[in-house]
Amino acid sequence: MNKREQLRQKLQRQQAILAAARTAGRDMTEDETREFNALQTDIETLRPEADAEAEAERQAQIEAARTAERQRVTDITTLCRNFNVDASQYITGGQTVDQVRTAILDCMIQNGTPARTGVKVTADETDKFRAAAADGLMTRSGHTPAAPADGSRQFAGMSLRDIGIECLTRETGKSASDFMRMSADDLYTELARAFHNPSASFPAIMDTAINKSIVHAYDHAPxxxxxxxxxxxxxxxxxxxxxxxxxxxxxxxxLVPENGELKADxxxxxxxxxxxxxxxxxxxxxxxxxxxxxxxxxxxxxxxxxxxxxxxxxxxxxxxxxxxxxxxxxxxxxxxxxxxxxxxxxxxxxxxxxxxxxxxxxxxxxxxxxxxxxxxxxxxxxxxxxxxxxxxxxxxxxxxxxxxxxxxxxxxxxxxxxxxxxxxxxxxxxxxxxxxxxxxxxxxxxxxxxxxxxxxxxxxxxxxxxxxxxxxxxxxxxxxxxxxxxxxxxxxxxxxxxxxx
Structure with missing residues (x-):
């Protein structure tokens, strides 16, 4: 039994003693007074312990709520990032991760999932590729991440054009030479068509690099x-x-005199x-x-x-x-x-x-x-x-x-x-x-x-x-x-x- 429950029971017993005496129209008997005072001693001892127990539970609940909210925001952000969906509307709207997952799935069913031909790339491989390419861009710009993704070094020497060609090659199954013959302007046009495509890698790589830049600059602002x-x-x-x-x-x-009543504040x-x-x-x-x-x-x-x-x-x-x-x-x-x-x-x-x-x-x-x-x-x-x-x-x-x-x-x-x-x-x-x-x-x-x-x-x-x-x-x-x-x-x-x- 916790301290608050003990305190509640002792207070109830005190009230019962007082109620019995008042109902009978008499003062408390000697035994009742002795028990009442003993209960009061116990109450004074238990009250600070019960208050501390209640405060600890309240703080634990607050921390648990904060942890749950941070996890919800992290899970929604990760889920939406995988499909290039704006997470802010779901975070501020209070939706659960399951609700967000259902909303994204419904949207994909209604709009149709992007068809791919040629070489198939798993989601895990795609994520690794995007992370490595983004960290490679950051390294090339002079802002090497503290823990760069595996394979990022090979992308550090690549131009935006090279990375764009790599993205199109992976997504279309065409040969890299097909895109290398394009002018920079034509390649830009090809990549721009996929800027709002949730499955496109090139804009997702730029998003990742931009996010790293934002977090680093904000944290180090003087x-x-x-x-x-x-x-x-x-x-x-x-x-x-x-x-x-x-x-x-x-x-x-x-000051409360013996047998006196506590006044409300x-x-x-x-x-x-x-x-x-x-x-x-x-x-x-x-x-x-x-x-x-x-x-x-x-x-x-x-x-x-x-x-x-x-x-x-x-x-x-x-x-x-x-x-x-x-x-x-x-x-x-x-x-x-x-x-x-x-x-x-x-x-x-x-x-x-x-x-x-x-x-x-x-x-x-x-x-x-x-x-x-x-x-x-x-x-x-x-x-x-x-x-x-x-x-x-x-x-x-x-x-x-x-x-x-x-x-x-x-x-x-x-x-x-x-x-x-x-x-x-x-x-x-x-x-x-x-x-x-x-x-x-x-x-x-x-x-x-x-x-x-x-x-x-x-x-x-x-x-x-x-x-x-x-x-x-x-x-x-x-x-x-x-x-x-x-x-x-x-x-x-x-x-x-x-x-x-």
Whole structure:
């Protein structure tokens, strides 16, 4: 029997004892009182264990749901990739893998499966060929995968034309010489006809190479917003009403006299901003000229540039929220005197300025006026202040106004502070005063949250058909939304004008 069941039974027994006495119109007997008090002792011992057990089960359920969702997305993506089908519609629609498999099969039955003549290539061999060719293209472009597919080396020296001929030879059963006699323009026309064919290898190889480029570029984009924001997920594009059970948002526990009754409490709940996702996207193409010119750099550079741009755009939007100090969910600006998170006299970073900001954050309170004891964790700076900040925190002594050495409290306290420098603040400030910020531990409160659709952080792409455009065309997009969740997570120093170089 688990702790929660034991707790439930003891509470029920207590209620039964009380009910029996009330029904009889009497006080509890000595034996009943003794049993009631013994039960209460057991309940007080069991309650934290039961709560911990319930929390562990809740966390396990959450993790299991996350694991199942990740597996669903992976399985659907793999299944759709094999048939060159856009997976995003099924992922966002919440379909199961079996439902997606049935939908693809129904589509193939209605439209007919592609007929093949000549040499037969199994699905497994085709997948190996496509993976090797895609990794060969990446190697040739200077972006060798960490674990290249078997056989990729032989494709690293092949041109786009050569790979296209290899694809057509495998798919049609014709001799390679039949295609080698074609001009580059005629070969492009032949390959373009199959651009939207789910069984065609050449566009699938380009898709694989593009995906590798996107993932690599996004993961290595030089951004810093992840160090002081929290990541969230939304299932759709509907505006979501946020609720937040504030830190300390309940009343004090009241003294309960012997045989006294527990009084009910109502937690403090406040509306937070309405979280919402938006879609940001572009269209890019590999032109007919790029194919004829064997522009292999397109596959490795252009898609990755769009992926990196999307992440940098999120970075700029987050910093713009801090810098521009717009209105938030309570109708006031993010940094406001009423929010107790604004230093009125701006300055460059100094020990005294940092201590004032730390004190301002640590004095934040809950709706009942109780201290919430936030932990300062991040200092967010424009480029140029990092060296000074290391000196401020790293020196055991400081120079006093009397020209003597004294202990440095910031060094002695050993704050686990992360220094984050980002040139986005420099660009936003220009020649004016550049603010800098103190951020709280993200595990204690969410200051700014970046939401993604179903947790999909990297951009999605698909082949697109654009009328009147010569070339292979793709759409690329990413869904995200940014919300201020708690103003108490940041303190702002308005700063000073940055020194010019």
């Amino acid at each position: 951004t810093t917003f992840e160090k002081f924001t929290r990541k969230g997920t939304l299932r759709d594009f509907k505006r979501t009403d946020g609720h937040n059970y504030l830190i300390g948002g309940v009343g004090d526990l009241l 109502t937690h403090k709940e406040e509306m937070l901003p309405q979280r919402k996702l938006d879609t940001y996207g572009r269209q890019f193409s590999m032109s007919r000229q790029a194919f004829i010119n064997d522009d292999i750099g397109f596959l490795s550079e252009v898609p990755g540039m769009y992926a990196a741009k999307s992440k940098k755009q999120i970075n700029k939007m987050v910093y713009s929220i801090l810098y521009n100090n717009g209105q938030i969910y309570d109708g006031k600006t993010l940094f406001h005197a009423d929010h107790k998170n604004l230093i009125t006299s701006g300055s460059a970073p100094t020990g005294a300025a940092i201590q004032a900001m730390i004190q301002r954050m640590q004095l934040q309170d809950d709706p009942f006026g109780e201290a919430i004891n936030l932990t300062p964790a991040t200092i967010i700076l424009p480029v140029g202040y990092g060296f000074a900040m290391q000196s401020i925190f790293g020196s055991p002594t400081i120079q006093t106004s009397e020209n003597t050495q004294a202990a440095n409290p910031l060094y002695n306290y050993r704050y686990p502070m992360e220094i984050v420098e980002d040139a986005t603040l420099n660009i936003l400030a220009g020649s004016g005063a550049c603010p800098w910020f103190l951020g709280a531990n993200r595990e204690e409160t969410t200051g700014i949250q970046v939401d993604y659709l179903n947790g999909q952080e990297t951009p999605t792409f698909r082949r697109s058909e654009t009328v009147g455009q010569l070339g292979f065309v793709w759409d690329i997009w990413l869904d995200w939304g940014i919300s201020v969740m708690d103003y108490r997570a940041f303190v702002k120093n308005p700063g000073a004008a940055l020194p010019t170089l």
